[in-house]
Amino acid sequence: MYRSIFFKRLHLRQIKNECLVQLLESKNRIVNDIHYKVRCISISAVYNKKRKSPEEKAVENLGRRVIRYSKGGTEVVGIWRNMTVLDVANVLKKDVEHVFKTLEFADKNSDTVYTRDTVIHNPQIVREIVKISGCRFKLVPRPDEVVEEKENKDAVPAPPAPPEALRPRPPVVCVMGHVDHGKTTLLDALRNTSVVDQEFGGITQHIGAFEVRLRSGETVTFLDTPGHAAFSAMRARGAGATDVVVLVVAADDGVMEQTIESVRMAREADVPILVAINKIDKPGVDIQRTLRSLAQHGVVCEALGGDVQAVQVSALKKLHLDTLVEALTLQAQLMELKADPGGYVEGVVLEAQLDPRVGKQATVLVQRGTLRKGCILVAGNGWAKVRMLQSADGRPVLEAPPSSPVSVLGWRELPAAGDTVLEVDSEKRANEVMKWRHSQSMKEKQEEDSEAISEATHRAQYREALAHKRALGRMRLRPDGPRQKLIKEDTHPTLRVIVKGDVDGSVEAILDILETYDEHDRVRLDLVHYGVGHVTPNDLEIAQAFNAVVYAFNVECPPTLSVEAKKNNIPIKLHNVIYRLVDDVKEEISARIPKRQEEELIGEANVLQQFQVTEGRKKVPVAGCRCVRGSLSRAALYRVLRGADVVFQGKLASMKHLKEEVNTIKRDMECGLRFDDPAFEVQPGDTVICYKLVDASDQTGWDPGF
CATH class of the missing domain: 3.40.50.10050 (Translation initiation factor IF- 2, domain 3)
Structure with a gap:
């Protein structure tokens, strides 16, 4: 027994000496060794259920001091989730054996057998290893993930389909033209509805997308765009998503502002134009004048030797609509419109709205693929898992082939009109696309903000303000008075x-x-x-x-x-x-707009002569006048003109008729006027103007363009 105690004390003394030597050589090595020995002593003491000897307590206290010192290390290393043993060794710039040794204390309660490639799933173990090694940590992304984040994770359209996968599709026709030229009435006549009665003010307020089955059995998708000047963006979207543009021109009005704009948009979208000359039933219309006006803007119709079809119709009387339908069908056959009904869905958002009954919904024109319930769509900053499809008349449909406009329900975030609709594999992929687009938008915003901050004008203003501040000195910049007086409210209307x-x-x-x-x-x-x-x-x-x-x-x-x-x-x-x-x-x-004050003329008088009147012990000048226009008021303002010059402007001190003080002098009456400036003297022939200031309201000159 005494022999074992002797050897134990000898062993502890050797441990203490080794610890002191290692502390001088390497801090990290001391941390590991002392930590190991302290744990061994503690485990041994618990196992033997004996009180610790003074030597054991000394070693343990020394170890605690060294470990406590190690936690305050200055070197910071980056760690991330699911690091391997080799990753930890690399960030610590140690060998793998060092990590194995620290794992004996950091993960003492686990039976895991660690190798070089073992993944440490518990992040707390990695943190303990870093602390034991005398370093501090910070969370960083995985190095291989940094490269992946730079890759484009956005959803992109699929490559063009092979020719054998293409199938004929119905044409998409956009009806455009000036406001009140009969676009919606023409569509009503084609599909036997009365949408125009539902439009407020008789003008279309948004894009109406619907399918029309013609008498020939063919289906045509029509887009009715608003003709008002405010909806130019809607017309641009309609022209960009269609195959044929029907340009409606009223025979009585001819070519108007929105007509010219519609022609320009159709040219930019490279879409063929078919002209429908409407309202031919009105008396006194000049068809040739309308055709010549179109030719002046680059739309040369067949009647004038051009290649643009022009059909004369009356949407209200339903005249010659069959001819217009035949022209549309012929144009569509010449274009040989085809699309791939299989594969991923592609389309465009025509409209987006928030319905209080059904929630977020968007009108989507399918351009490729077949849209069905359950599809995962991304469009702009919104995505959806389709839970319902509705046609233009509100009927639920099971699927939407190419060229079909449908209302899609199930949007998590509402897209914007004009956004491209793309189908993705899963909700996980949709969230990835949304995250990527959000990060890109934030980067663009940061770039715009940095450009605005770095403008030369701002730098020049800052330098000028800084120079002014230095010129005044610090003490002169200290304002006087309470701080509340220094706070200036923005009183600009x-x-x-x-x-x-x-x-x-x-x-x-x-x-x-x-x-x-x-x-x-x-x-x-x-x-x-x-x-x-x-x-x-x-x-x-x-x-x-x-x-x-x-x-x-x-x-x-x-x-x-x-x-x-x-x-x-x-x-x-x-x-x-x-x-x-x-x-x-x-x-x-x-x-x-702040009101401004205007002068309102009350009366006018001529100076006949100046008198000197005694008031008290002083003599004051009094102007003898005759009112020649309007009337003179005692409380009004006065201006005295001598030729073209203004010699006095102010108020009266007294107004008398004969010897009585009065408040008003009527026309053709004589009076005595004493001005509030006693030093001012009038001359015969001067003109006295009596006026008052009234508030006048201004109107804004803002012209939005219609």
Whole structure:
């Protein structure tokens, strides 16, 4: 027994000496060895259930001090999840044996047999290894993942299908033209409906996409685009997604502004044009004048020797519609329109809206593949797992082949009108695409912000301000007075608006109009918030916080919210015609323009002679005058003209008729006027103008272009 105690003490003494030597040689090696010996001593003490000897306590305290010192290391290494033993050794710049030795303490309760390629799934073990090794850690991405993040993870269209996979598809026809030229009425006549009666103000407010089955049995997809000047973006989308453009021109009006714009968009999209000359039933129309006007803008019809078909129709009387349908069918046959009904779905978003009954939905025109329930779609910053497909008349459909417009339900995030629709394999892939697109948009925003910050004008202003600051000195920059007086409120008149619309295209058109406002020096126009759908409580909270006006276009405001808005004095303007909404915005801007004061002439008098009147012990000059126009008021303002020069401008001190003080002098009456400047003297022949200042309201000169 005494022999074992002797050898144990001798062994502990040797351990202590070795620890001191190793501490001088290498901090990391001491950490590992002492940690190991301390654990061994602790395990031995627990196993033997004996109290620790003074030598054991000394070694353990020394080990704790060294380990505590090691946790405060200055070297920082990067770690990541699921590191292997070799990865840990590489980041620590140690050999693998060092990691094996530290694992005996960091993972003492596990039976795992570690090798060079063993993955350490528990991140806490890796952190303990780093701490024991005398380093600090930071979380970094896996080195091989950094390269992968730079790769493009966006969804892209599939390569063109082989010719043997192509099948004939119906043509997509876009009806374009000037407002009130009969585009929607023509489509009503083709499909025997009355959509035009449902359009507010008689104009189309958004893209209407639907299929029409002709008498010949063929199916044609029609897109009815708005002709109003505000919806140029919608017309551009319609021209870019179609095969044939039907240009509707009224025979009585001829070529108008939106007609020319539609021709330009069709040319840019490289889409053939078919002209429909409408309203031929009206008396006194000149068809040849319309054809010549079209020829002046590059649309030469067959009647004038060109290659563009022109059909004379009357949408209201349903005249010559068969001829128009035949021309469309012939044009489609010449183009040999084909698409691949198999493979991944590709399309374009025509409209997007938030329906309070069914939620987020978007009208998608399928261009390739067959859209079915359960497909995973990505479009812009939104993605969807299709849970329902509806046709233009609201009927549920099972599938949508190429050239079919359908309403898609199941969007997690609502896309924007004009976004390209692509099908992906799974929801995981859709989330990956959304993450990639979000990161790219953030990078673009950062680049734009950095460019704005680094502009030379800002740098010049900063240098000028810095030079001015240095010239004044630090003490002179210290302002006087309380701090509250230094806070300057922004008193510039501002109109803040919130825009809510029925579809994304309508909101887009309204925002495009608001961007044309250019009188910010008089009244600022700030867009606080915009969105698709009905007015929500969140909109009212934002409007109350920013003192904004809510403009709801083709959407409703629930009665409960209307009562709450009225209670909190939150203005909500409901409109269903876009030019009326713009007129309302102009009225709100005009109401916020600061009023200016104008001079309103009250009367005029001629100076006959100057008198000296004694008041007290002083003599004051009094102008003897005769009123020759209007009347003179005692409380009004006066201006004295001597020839073309203004010699006095101010108020009266006294107005008398004969010897009585009066307040008013009528026309052809004589009076005595004493001005408030006692040193001013009039001369015979001077003209006295009596006037007052009145507030005058200005109107905004903003012209949105229609």
